[in-house]
Amino acid sequence: MNAAAGATLTAASLPDGGAHALAAPSGVASAQTPKSITIDAYCTVGIDREYNLTEAQLVTAMDKAGVDRAVIAPPDRFLAVYNREGNESVRKAALAYKTRLLPSCSVNPWYGKPAIEELRRALGEGARMVILHPFIQGFLANDEIVFPVIEEAEKAKVPVYIHTGPPGNATPWKVVDLADQYPQVDFIMGHCGSTDLWADVIHAATAAPNVYCESSMARPFRFVGYMEAGSSKGIMGSYAPINELTFEWEQMRTFLPKETHADCLGNNFCALLRKRGPV
């Protein structure tokens, strides 16, 4: 096992030093009193092509929308290539707002061994989620090429976020294929296959206990229906800035039944993140 990825991460090694750890959400074993948290599962920080958001602007939007935390990712270019630059940029942005932003990391599996080395490094530096974007990165989500990446995520106890949707590189059922083979890893079905793979979402999400449904691009009016798979599966993401964060949160709070707000708007995701350490 790799030393960096395999070591149990202590609060002190996290970007915020554990200073702002919140209590575990409902259903998660903890000695602390359960308390709600709002977390945006996917925001992109950086300026490139359609992306135009700085970390300062993101935190301002979060304040306005009443969002406690956000996981941040780099623009698409840095998912496809220049992975290290992307991971470092996100890490530094999160450090600048260590009580609010959580860094993710990504590597393109086509880079092979160097990709795994970079992944171990980024996870060792405190990344809290692994992102895969099969459409942008150029592979099929259930291709063996991705297995070493998933294995590193498993060692580090971090969730794997997979962008899903047409043209078919990453469908809901491809995510289930991975989830079957890695039952200890939590898989987040980014965008719920939006748009045209929507019909698969509920069946796929219920087929694997370790698959969760992320809302961005799925649109609130449709995401509500996906919760037929169970509100314990729901994870709110805005995908700011290509969607407006405040608007997405406002709409989601309008469409989602109130009794599911705590789970879908933060607690479910928090439970996954806490497997690695405090949030």
Add this chain to the structure above:
Amino acid sequence: MIHDCHTHWGMQWSDPKKWLAVLDKHGIDKAFLMGGANLYDSGLCQQDNDHLAQLTREYPDRFLPLGTAWPQHEKRGVAEAARCLEKLRMKGLKFHPYIQGFSTAGVYLREMCGLAGELKAPVFFHDGTPTYSLPEQIGGLARKFPKTRFVLGHCGLIWEWRSALQAMRLPNVWGVLCGPHMRAIEIFCERLDPDRLLWGSDFGWGLADQIEYRYNVMLRSKIPDKLKERILSVNPVRLLQYT
């Protein structure tokens, strides 16, 4: 006068008053009305086309109907397209190759596209979905039929919007901003001919109020107010040339 250029009379609906109440709630005046049953079931095509025409007779100030036909019906399909435009006086045609299950390369679809051009009726397409409904495939039709106006019903949806940007370089391709995210909508408005942009919600496909979300995405986008007005009110009229 606000136009929603992408709505459906979905199979779940029975009461047009309830349907129109959702439009009223958001201040939408007119709706380009496409079918639901006629896109899913070739056997219901004529019946649903007739129903759309009937709804328009009942609410002539609210509905702008678009009929469909099935290229798989060959000559009979072409005749149904002609019936929609000439006898039922529908405003245009709508095709959903992904659901209807045909390729845009087929000879009878091409015949229908040529007919629509002769009758100066726009042809709407579902787009954004492989393998039959990609923006570039509709661009291919636009190249073949330069006198026909083609409308991308979704501007490429979420993952094909950059292809829609390219397809809309063709002067006879219009696009409905219905599906792409807010930043993509802003980029369409920055880069493309502002006279060929429309807005729509896809309301009616199911029972959910999709207008609430999609109209507000449009309104909150960083687009000059004058351009918003053009998209919502002026361009739909120009597309149909009904004033």
